[in-house]
Amino acid sequence: MLKALVPPGLGKALAEHIPTELLEKKVNAVSQEERKSIGRILKGLPLTVTGTMGYDWAVVCDGGVDMTEIDTRTMASRLFPNLFIVGDLLHISRPSGGFSLQLCWTSGRIAGENA
16 A cells, blocks of 8 residues: 555655565554554654755745744734734745645644644
C-alpha cells in the first residue's frame, strides 16, 4: 500500500525504516498496534532540508497582526477579549509553499484548545 500512498523515492526511503514483515502484510492484516508502530516510526524520522527551488520560485508572506499583540500560548488577542488570531492573520514573515498551511494548522489548534 505504501507504493500507492507516496512517491516512489519517498516510499523507498520509508521502507528502510519499517520492518519488512509489516511491508509485506496486506493492509487489512495489519493490527492496530502495528499501525501505531508505523505511525511512531514515521513521526520520528529525521528530515533534513538540503536545498530550495531557487530564487525564481521563492514566495514570502508578510503582514498581519503584530505578534506582540498575541498571547502565543493561547493565540488570544492581548487587546480584545475572546478574540483568537491565527494563521495568515499573524505578522510572521515566512516562505510560502506549505509553511503557511502548517502555521494555520498549528495556531488554529492552539486557539481551538483555548477558546
